[in-house]
Amino acid sequence: MKIRERRIKRRNKRRNKIIKRTVGLLAVFIIGVGMGIGAFNKDNNKKTSLVYASHEKSESNSSKENSNKESDNKDKSNETEVDKAKEDETKDSKSNQAESAKDSTTNKAVNDSSKNNNTKTPAKTDTTRSNNSTNYKEFFKEDVFMGDSVTEALSYYEFVQEENVYAKKGSHINIIKNELNKIEIENPRNIYLLYGLNDLGAISNQWFIDQYRELVHSLKAKFPNSNIYVQSILPVLPKAEGSKTGVNNKKVNEYNNMLIEMAKEENINFLNIASLLNDSNKNLYEPDGIHFKADFYKLMLNYIRDNVN
Secondary structure (H helix, E strand, O other): OHHHHHHHHHHHHHHHHHHHHHHHHHHHHHHHHHHHHHHHHHHHHHOOOHHHHHOHHHHHHHHHHHHOOOHHHHHHHHHHHHHHHHHHHHHHHHHHHHHHHHHHHHHHHHHHHHHOOOOEOOOOOOOOOOOOOOOHHHHOOOOEEEEOHHHHHHHHOOOOOHHHEEEOOOOOHHHHOOOHHHOOOOOOOEEEEEOOHHHOOOOOHHHHHHHHHHHHHHHHHHOOOOEEEEEOOOOOOHHHOOOOOOOOHHHHHHHHHHHHHHHHHHOOEEEOHHHHOOHHHHHHEOOOOOOEOHHHHHHHHHHHHHHOO
């Protein structure tokens, strides 16, 4: 009997070990699947934003560092962020009031300057017009959009084909004229330029406009039959001012006024797309206050569609 009992005990002990091991492996598998799904959903959500896509690598590294912090530090960090959010909210409220008055003056200055010269500056379009009837890829298939990350988003959000966009993050005006051979459209109907935000900290205002003029001359020489449209530099939200060297709306306004004059002198077209933005649609900006969500590009493309020759 004792021998039989010992055998039964050993059998039960082995069975319990197998069960515990199986349960442990199953738990690890379930946790792993859950983390994978969470990461997949997070990545998919970020694909709705060009800003998040361009910072995906740095955010991944940041999340790894944060995972190694002690829980006490996390709690303190959360408290600090809450306090900071309250302070930022108060500052933004005050800044928005001041910026509202400043933007009004800025837009008026740009519009008045446009009216006082012979540049082919189109009138402001109705931004509430429906875009359901427009196939942007078809409408702009013979055109080229040139610019920085703001323009790059046109193809990222799939409003137009990649071949119709020559733009990249951080582009500077003095470099582009040497890269025109990279434009894929052989003889563009229209060329839309949107540069300047990355050059607000340039050596001088005159340097910027001279470099822009050289780009225009290079485009005229390479594409003599193309219509060239200079687009106004877009304003930033108050919280973004000072985030990069020279970035502020006063400088944006100065550059835009110079672009209007240059367009007149070069007999090319000026599109005041900055007029699309106001206090009522600040939600079109990304959280950084510089880049834009997909809905902004519908307004932008409708405006261009309604104002090109």
